[in-house]
Amino acid sequence: MKRTIDPGTGRPTVFFFDHLVFSHTTDLAGNPVTLEMSLLCQMDRPQLQRALGRSIPEEIPADAGARHGLRPAMIWFNGNGWRGIDKNSQIGDLVFLAEHGYAVFCADFRTSAQAHFPAQIIDAKAAVRFVRAQAGRYGVDPDRIGVMGRSAGGQIVSMLGLNDGKYLSEEWKEYSSDVQLVFDMFGPVDLKKSVGMDMEAYANGTADTSRWTCVEQTHAGAYLGGSGEELLRRAAEASPALQVHDGMPPFLIMHGNADPAVPCSQSEEFYEKILAAGPHNVADLYLLQGAGHGTPEFFAPMSQQIALDFLAKHL
Structure with missing residues (x-):
């Protein structure tokens, strides 16, 4: 069978890059630990060439995002009780963000066997600074960086959302660790x-x-x-729920009302505290009917659309 068809170009091409090293640190015994992230995003030819290191990354002024069509970034942190899981284990669930124009980074952090708190927050903030430092290379707007995570990752991103200037390493220290949006999925925030x-x-x-x-x-x-x-x-x-303050970035919170591991009351109380902390705070809370701890409802089409609408409005 031979046919000529016109499939159209409605679906964007999404590129995937892995093994982007953003931190060299140590474990509890002083052994070296290398932390990596991956990137999922659309790219035009010049951006792809820069990402592959085939030209010098351009310098991007701080206010250049809107003028140059730079993409906002979302950095994903996985869960598994801080005990470690492949950073890319849910990459399939995040493709929808890349298809809608976001640069999606998936970042490692030290496991609880490698280091104790606040090491994981130090790692996550280093990841934010790395993305900001490499904004020119990957076509990212350095003024529009959000973070998202599930379970233990939800606690990590909620700590990042405090924008408190604490728990900083020397890596990429000339760049800010502040984030502009937080998407917390059923994180243990208290x-x-x-x-x-x-x-x-x-x-x-x-x-x-x-x-x-x-x-x-x-x-x-x-x-x-x-x-x-x-x-x-x-x-x-x-516990980010004990440290809320006015001027935090917008928070999107999702939690299953049948979660057996982290009570949804934690997210409900966190949401109320964020709004009560000051007039500039913005937060939306969605309780997912019948959803458990990380069950499929969190990436169902309705949940994805809620996330896309929130990001489009606030990032």
């Missing part, structure tokens, strides 16, 4: 409350010990490090 409840359960014998025998072994305990009062103190420091 670790002090979670850890406190776990400590009480282990103390009174009501905890499920089939998986862990003490609070220090749980996802949050391994992430935070320490024990007793030290663990609670660190949990408070890692």
Whole structure:
């Protein structure tokens, strides 16, 4: 069979780049750790040449985004209880953002076995600065960088959304770590409350010990490090819900109302605190009917459209 067809050009070509090194750091034993990110985005020929290093990256003025048609960026941080998972494991769920003109970066961070809090926040902020530093190479608007993450990644991006100037490394230090938007998917944003409840359960014998025998072994305990009062103190420091303030970037929050791992009340309280913290704060909360912890509802067409509308309005 031979036919001539005209399929059209309605669907954009999306390129994928991997193994972009953004940080050289160490683990708890002092061993070297290299952190990488990947990039998923549309590119025209000059942008592709720059991304491949075939020409000198152009310098981009701070206000150049709108004038030069630069794309906004979203940086994705995965979950898995801070214990580590391939940064690209959900790349398929993020293609819709690249198809709508966003540069989608997926970034590593040190696992809880490699380092304790605040190492993961230090890594995430280094990733933001790297993207800003490499904006010219990848055609990114350095003034429109958002972050998104699920579960443990939701806690990380919510910490980034504080724009507090804390937990900074020396890498790419001439660039800002501030972000312009946060998309938090069912993140445990009040670790002090979670850890406190776990400590009480282990103390009174009501905890499920089939998986862990003490609070220090749980996802949050391994992430935070320490024990007793030290663990609670660190949990408070890692709780974005306890540090909200006026002037935070816009927050989009999604949480399943049947989540068995992180109660949706954490997102509800976080949302209310953000709005109560000051007149300049913007936040939208969507409770997904019947959704669990990371179930398919979060990337269903309706959820994707909500995200696209929020990003188009605020980033």
